[in-house]
Amino acid sequence: MYNILICDDEEDIVKALKIYLEAEGYGTVCTYNGNEALKALRENDLQLVLMDIMMPECDGITAMVKLRETSNIPVILLTAKGEDTDKILGLNVGADDYITKPFNPVEVIARVRSQLRRYMQLGGSDKSEENLVIGGIELNDAAKRVKVDGEEINLTPTEFEILKLLMQNEGKVLSPKEIYRRVWNDTAYAAEGTVAVHIRHLREKIEINPNEPRYLKVVWAHGYKIEKGV
Amino acid sequence: MLEKLWLKMTAIFLSYVTVAVFVLSTFATAVMGYYKFYFSSKDTVKAEVLEDLAADEALYAADLFESDVNLTKYYRDKNVRYEAEDIETGEIIESNYNNEEYIAFSEMTDYEWIAREQTDDFGNVYQVSEPVPKATVKIYIPQKMEKSDIFSVTASLVEFGYPLKYGMIFIAVISLALSIVLLCYLFCAAGHVKGGEIKCNAFDKLPFDILFATVAVCIMLGLIGVYEMRFNDPLTIILLFIVGSVGYFLGLGTMLSFATRIKTGTLLKNTLIYKILKFLFGCIKKLWKFAKNVISGIPFVIKWILLFAAFLVFCLFSAFFVFFIFEYMSEFLGGLLICGAVAALIAAVVYVLVILGRIKAGSEKISSGDLEYKINTDYMFGDFKSFAESLNNISNGLQSNINERMKSERFKTVLITNVSHDIKTPLTSIINYVDLIKREKTDNETISNYVDVLYRQSSRLKKLVEDLVEASKASTGNLPVNLTECDITVLLSQTIAEFEENLQKSELIPVLNVCDGGVKVLADGRHLWRVFDNLMNNVCKYALPGTRVYIDVKKENGKATVTFRNISKYQLNISADELMERFVRGDSSRNTEGSGLGLSIARSLAELQGGRLDLAVDGDLFKAAVIFDAIK
Numbered sequence: 001m002y003n004i005l006i007c008d009d010e011e012d013i014v015k016a017l018k019i020y021l022e023a024e025g026y027g028t029v030c031t032y033n034g035n036e037a038l039k040a041l042r043e044n045d046l047q048l049v050l051m052d053i054m055m056p057e058c059d060g061i062t063a064m065v066k067l068r069e070t071s072n073i074p075v076i077l078l079t080a081k082g083e084d085t086d087k088i089l090g091l092n093v094g095a096d097d098y099i100t101k102p103f104n105p106v107e108v109i110a111r112v113r114s115q116l117r118r119y120m121q122l123g124g125s126d127k128s129e130e131n132l133v134i135g136g137i138e139l140n141d142a143a144k145r146v147k148v149d150g151e152e153i154n155l156t157p158t159e160f161e162i163l164k165l166l167m168q169n170e171g172k173v174l175s176p177k178e179i180y181r182r183v184w185n186d187t188a189y190a191a192e193g194t195v196a197v198h199i200r201h202l203r204e205k206i207e208i209n210p211n212e213p214r215y216l217k218v219v220w221a222h223g224y225k226i227e228k229g230v
Numbered sequence: 231m232l233e234k235l236w237l238k239m240t241a242i243f244l245s246y247v248t249v250a251v252f253v254l255s256t257f258a259t260a261v262m263g264y265y266k267f268y269f270s271s272k273d274t275v276k277a278e279v280l281e282d283l284a285a286d287e288a289l290y291a292a293d294l295f296e297s298d299v300n301l302t303k304y305y306r307d308k309n310v311r312y313e314a315e316d317i318e319t320g321e322i323i324e325s326n327y328n329n330e331e332y333i334a335f336s337e338m339t340d341y342e343w344i345a346r347e348q349t350d351d352f353g354n355v356y357q358v359s360e361p362v363p364k365a366t367v368k369i370y371i372p373q374k375m376e377k378s379d380i381f382s383v384t385a386s387l388v389e390f391g392y393p394l395k396y397g398m399i400f401i402a403v404i405s406l407a408l409s410i411v412l413l414c415y416l417f418c419a420a421g422h423v424k425g426g427e428i429k430c431n432a433f434d435k436l437p438f439d440i441l442f443a444t445v446a447v448c449i450m451l452g453l454i455g456v457y458e459m460r461f462n463d464p465l466t467i468i469l470l471f472i473v474g475s476v477g478y479f480l481g482l483g484t485m486l487s488f489a490t491r492i493k494t495g496t497l498l499k500n501t502l503i504y505k506i507l508k509f510l511f512g513c514i515k516k517l518w519k520f521a522k523n524v525i526s527g528i529p530f531v532i533k534w535i536l537l538f539a540a541f542l543v544f545c546l547f548s549a550f551f552v553f554f555i556f557e558y559m560s561e562f563l564g565g566l567l568i569c570g571a572v573a574a575l576i577a578a579v580v581y582v583l584v585i586l587g588r589i590k591a592g593s594e595k596i597s598s599g600d601l602e603y604k605i606n607t608d609y610m611f612g613d614f615k616s617f618a619e620s621l622n623n624i625s626n627g628l629q630s631n632i633n634e635r636m637k638s639e640r641f642k643t644v645l646i647t648n649v650s651h652d653i654k655t656p657l658t659s660i661i662n663y664v665d666l667i668k669r670e671k672t673d674n675e676t677i678s679n680y681v682d683v684l685y686r687q688s689s690r691l692k693k694l695v696e697d698l699v700e701a702s703k704a705s706t707g708n709l710p711v712n713l714t715e716c717d718i719t720v721l722l723s724q725t726i727a728e729f730e731e732n733l734q735k736s737e738l739i740p741v742l743n744v745c746d747g748g749v750k751v752l753a754d755g756r757h758l759w760r761v762f763d764n765l766m767n768n769v770c771k772y773a774l775p776g777t778r779v780y781i782d783v784k785k786e787n788g789k790a791t792v793t794f795r796n797i798s799k800y801q802l803n804i805s806a807d808e809l810m811e812r813f814v815r816g817d818s819s820r821n822t823e824g825s826g827l828g829l830s831i832a833r834s835l836a837e838l839q840g841g842r843l844d845l846a847v848d849g850d851l852f853k854a855a856v857i858f859d860a861i862k
Contacts, residue, residue: 010655010659012662013658013659013662016659016662016663017662020666080658101654101658102657102658175717175720176723176724192719192720192722192723193723193742196724196728197730200727218724218759220724220758221718221758221759222714222717222720222755223720
């Protein structure tokens with residue numbers, strides 16, 4: 001059983017999160033500002049932190065910085081602002097993921113589970129040579145298998161080839177035409193649609209929230225890329 | 231010391247004395263120098279001086295002798311001995327000279343005019359008279375002078391003056407030095423009154439040019455008057471003395487007044503010429519002002535007609551000169567005049583065109599939105615200048631207006647962002663607890679229906695809040711925009727893929743019509759995606775199920791156009807412009823999901839990237855066109 005620290009100044013939100021997480025079988029510790037969270041972290045055996053950014057006394061960012069001095073526990077930030085700058089700031093100080101308010105409980109649970117899997121299985125995955133690893137994605141070319149956060153995912157052969165191509169070119173933007181040419185081994189003619197649909201399906205399979213992908217990112221009007229990170 | 235009146239008066243008097251002494255001693259020195267006092271002995275000087283007098287006397291005596299005046303009687307009371315000798319015979323005609331010792335001697339020949347006849351080359355006879363020497367008049371000044379006359383006075387003057395010849399130079403120098411010191415003091419003290427102030431007295435208040443001219447004329451008249459008199463008259467000397475004194479005081483007073491005026495700075499201002507010039511200048515200024523008022527009062531068109539009329543008159547005038555006056559003098563000059571008139575006209579036209587060009591360029595800049603632009607009003611005048619300045623003022627007014635509006639818009643954006651944050655927090659709780667209620671098993675169907683409504687509406691509220699923030703940011707341009715080369719066909723295929731499921735759900739069939747070759751535009755991919763996203767969302771929400779959705783990509787006249795066409799599910803009884811307004815939706819009842827901000831956001835975002843979003847409604851056909859400048 002994993003213990004999760006919930007930190008938000010809104011008691012109702014904390015309670016709701018507590019209900020969801022306990023329903024999934026996680027233990028919870030509830031705190032209402034950054035200082036309490038840091039104190040709770042020292043006193044309890046915790047595996048994950050869910051923390052709001054805007055809090056009185058000690059806000060989420062400050063607490064993050066202090067927390068990271070001693071611990072590498074996964075942290076998911078809750079943010080109401082949804083501003084790009086807030087997200088980037090949060091990730092830069094060491095958060096592992098973020099969820100914008102108002103959030104979908106199902107998404108919260110999925111992200112919590114994903115982070116916990118990665119955290120607990122860290123170093124446990126087999127890092128053989130034929131394995132391509134980016135973040136939580138592991139691609140075994142020989143076995144034609146793909147694992148996301150340790151969970152096996154079923155991909156069609158085309159989806160697998162596209163994922164492999166993108167993972168081999170980590171961080172590089174590939175245009176639909178190029179993807180088509182290299183995966184289908186054919187000259188692309190009006191192939192953008194085909195590639196786009198396949199990538200859409202692939203994204204739905206490997207991402208928790210396909211509209212806010214962590215790995216497979218759409219570079220609008222240019223193509224696609226896979227990036228390490230959240 | 232500069233203020234004491236008695237000191238000044240004393241100084242004036244003393245300076246008068248020293249100047250007089252200086253003048254007299256200098257005069258005496260000059261006279262003594264002339265008679266060689268400094269190079270010869272006393273007797274020689276005396277003899278020479280008396281010889282000069284004797285020469286004068288001889289001339290006079292010859293005259294007297296000629297007029298048969300009895301010389302013995304004439305010279306009875308004078309220290310003069312004379313002798314008249316016939317030239318032809320050498321005998322003495324008249325004499326009172328007894329071979330006494332004499333100091334000075336002079337002689338003069340007396341001529342008699344004898345007439346005789348003469349014949350010129352043409353045989354005309356005429357009379358000429360020529361002088362024939364008759365007698366010699368000799369004048370002796372005796373050593374012993376018993377009588378008092380000019381000779382005895384002169385002799386005693388030489389006797390008296392000779393030992394003083396160096397003393398005179400000394401006196402001249404000393405008096406000069408004293409005069410300079412006194413005058414310097416007087417100039418310094420001029421104008422100083424009690425209390426350390428410098429003030430003009432009544433004398434200083436007279437116009438200086440008048441004063442100066444009067445004094446100068448007085449002195450000149452006095453000098454001329456004295457000059458006209460004979461010098462050896464004692465009356466003359468007195469008159470000279472009086473004229474000199476009066477002239478000195480007048481001159482000194484004028485110079486002191488000059489000094490005072492310089493000190494008070496009234497020298498130039500307190501002159502008649504200055505006053506006259508000032509008056510004239512004032513008159514000209516008033517006239518100019520009047521003319522300006524008259525000109526500005528004339529309506530614009532009439533003013534210019536008058537100007538051209540004046541030019542025409544000038545041309546006619548010059549033509550008149552050329553054909554009637556310069557005809558005989560110089561055709562070249564007349565031609566020059568006409569050329570000058572034409573050149574002036576051309577210059578004026580060019581000037582007007584240049585100014586108009588400047589104003590035109592400026593007004594175009596301003597009307598195209600560059601409110602920072604200021605028309606350069608250098609070298610402009612009159613109507614052009616006021617025209618250009620009005621344009622500049624319009625842009626100023628607009629600029630401040632826009633700044634004000636930008637500020638309030640930005641404030642609104644901040645407000646909306648903050649408010650939406652505050653709304654999101656309770657909304658999170660609502661959504662979560664509604665979800666929790668939904669999870670509770672209940673047999674009461676009414677409650678589960680109600681919860682469904684709550685769930686749906688809270689989700690809508692969430693969407694509304696998100697769209698509100700985005701709309702306010704997009705419309706105020708409060709978003710970072712990174713323009714890059716974007717391939718519209720790629721973006722479109724990505725968009726269609728994203729909406730694959732939605733389209734299927736809405737039973738819509740997309741028909742893509744893409745022109746050959748990629749269509750590239752300069753845009754921010756993420757924002758352009760949001761434009762397409764909003765438009766496609768609209769399509770999915772409002773298109774009639776079972777119809778086709780046409781999406782065309784065209785490249786025409788350097789413009790890339792993406793057109794979305796669909797058949798509306800609802801009757802569109804509002805105009806395209808109204809559809810673009812915030813919170814306006816295709817169905818006026820507002821029962822469907824959606825915030826009513828989609829089209830407004832799409833248009834703001836398109837404009838933010840330099841593009842355009844056009845809407846058209848034709849019956850049930852809804853058409854949205856995204857237009858960007860295409861790049862090769």
